[in-house]
Amino acid sequence: MKCPFCRCDNDRVIETRTSDDGFVIRRRRACQSCKKRYTTYERIEIVNIRVVKRDGTRVPFDREKLRQGIERACWKRPVREAQISELVASLETRLEGETEVSTQRVGELAMELLRKLDEIAYIRFASVYQDFANVQDFATALQSMTSEKVVDDGGTESAANVGE
Ligand SMILES: [Zn+2]
Structure with missing residues (x-):
């Protein structure tokens, strides 16, 4: 997943969480280049x-x-x-x-x-x-x-x- 801040394609998933009903997976990611964090949703x-x-x-x-x-x-x-x-x-x-x-x-x-x-x-x-x-x-x-x-x-x- 490309970093929305620096566009670098070098991230690491630091946390994975499932929503209450289990239909959505939320991943907290950290960019290895600029160190910023962002979230992605899988559904x-x-x-x-x-x-x-x-x-x-x-x-x-x-x-x-x-x-x-x-x-x-x-x-x-x-x-x-x-x-x-x-x-x-x-x-x-x-x-x-x-x-x-x-x-x-x-x-x-x-x-x-x-x-x-x-x-x-x-x-x-x-x-x-x-x-x-x-x-x-x-x-x-x-x-x-x-x-x-x-x-x-x-x-x-x-x-x-x-x-x-
Ligand atoms: Zn970045």
Whole structure:
């Protein structure tokens, strides 16, 4: 792997780590020439997945666009760049083998993964992606998250299953 700093092709893997779901391998590398460190990700390549939008049009799956949406949701949250990369890679892995996927499905997967990472980021993402119709929807989603932590208070459970 060429060093992104000095372009020298002389690196050494200093750490190899597998993501929680086991679908992504992260390698920490050290350039033997300039001594700088960088990270590479190994994941299953997904090809030819098309996303079906709500109006029925189909567009190629856009990793960057998804990543930007996630990054926006994680703005000023204690989420590291590496965690976002892993999230995107995990999501892609789950789409492996499919040829078409709805925007809704992509959104649900993103929410499911984001929720494990940071609850505020999850809510932000959900509010954009789920297109909450009104304040009540939003409040219900918030409440479902809270009631999961507290002992079951008999609150609404419909929104608690989002993305699961
Ligand atoms: Zn280098």
